[in-house]
Amino acid sequence: MKIVFLENVIDFGGARKSTIELARNLSSDHQAYIVDVHGTCKPFIDACSESGVDLEILIKQDSQIIMTDSRNIFSRLLKYIMFFFVTLRARRRLGIFFRQFNPDYVVVNNTKVLPLLLWNKFGSKVILFARGWFMPQQINGRDRFLYRHLVDRYCCVSEATRYALVSAGIGTLSNTFVVHNSIDLQKIQNVSPAEINAGPDDTKILVSGGFLPTKGIHIAVEVARQLKEKGFPFKLIITGVVYDYRGSKAYYRKILQMIEDYALTDHIQLEIGRSSVLQFFKASDIFMHPSDTEGLPRVIMEAMAFRVPVVANAVGGVVDYVLDGYTGVITRYNNVDDYVDAIMRISSDPALRKRITDNAYELIETCYRPEQQVNAFERSLQ
Secondary structure (H helix, E strand, C coil): CEEEEEECCCCCCHHHHHHHHHHHHHCCCCEEEEEECCCCCHHHHHHHHHHCCEEEECCCCCCCCCHHHCCCHHHHHHHHHHHHHHHHHHHHHHHHHHHHHCCCEEEECCCCCHHHHCCCCCCCEEEEEECCCCCHHHCCHHHHHHHHHHCCEEEECCHHHHHHHHHCCCCCCCCEEECCCCCCCCCCCCCCCCCCCCCCCCEEEEEECCCCHHHCHHHHHHHHHHHHHCCCCEEEEEEECCCCCHHHHHHHHHHHHHHHHCCCHHHEEEEECCCCCHHHHHHCCEEEECCCCCCCCHHHHHHHHCCCCEEEECCCCHHHHCCECCCEEEECCCCHHHHHHHHHHHHHCHHHHHHHHHHHHHHHHHHCCHHHHHHHHHHHCC
């Protein structure tokens, strides 16, 4: 079977890592190719190469055309014109590639690339792989049109995402399937711990995510403020990426200002732009995940695989595998007091910590193996 993953990669986060992982896992029995429209994200390109996944770049560019970064109406109009002609070129190149490769299935992660398939799907079945989580009212008319006319079936990263698609009237129970992410436990065995500038009695708390308000890094800083006020010894490690557009840069500046205002410089270690953060899981005592919305966050699976207890919001697919008091601790939505209480309880109760991490590791080992992901994806095609 020939499968193409059609991407327009701006940043290298969990969703893109999961695309590479699925393409690699499928490659043993199928021909899997990743096609990236612009090839502007070097970490993504490097990760494809390191994983041995075939990658085709349609139009190599140095940077993406980002509409929302232009406040001037003439500048925005110029960007729309440039985007139109670049899209035409990309579509021609895609047609050439598809005629050569002749894929059976085209997998897309979002609607950004679906317009490339308008008027001609090149004889392929189109699968939308929904990796996020959303409320039905968040789906606009444009996206509904693209789903209705282009998508043949849906793969969802979690049960919560599947329910969201079905309740929104996008997919049906018969054409919507769950295909979880997977973790290769063998691959992480030899990871060395990162160097963390912490005291011998400090609890090392890890937060990992892009610098966007929805990732909740500001909540983590508020938690750090309360822990400091309570005299609790800790080091908060924040790993993430500052994306190349205005909103992300502004949010990063806000986080820096909060750290300064709360006098937390000695308590927080920032690690920006790391292509891999696995070594920080290896060195951490607790993983905190205050995100607003998630499909099935890869970072939580990685924490569980490293036997690091997870404290998280109950959003989206998080509750697929974080069972409160059993495989992790669930907080009330972005409740700072709950996070503080959970961190202090886990740090002072070795039995609780062991029970949570043992159960979480067993869950990953039992239910999220690479071969299970491949089997679930293959079933979705039948």
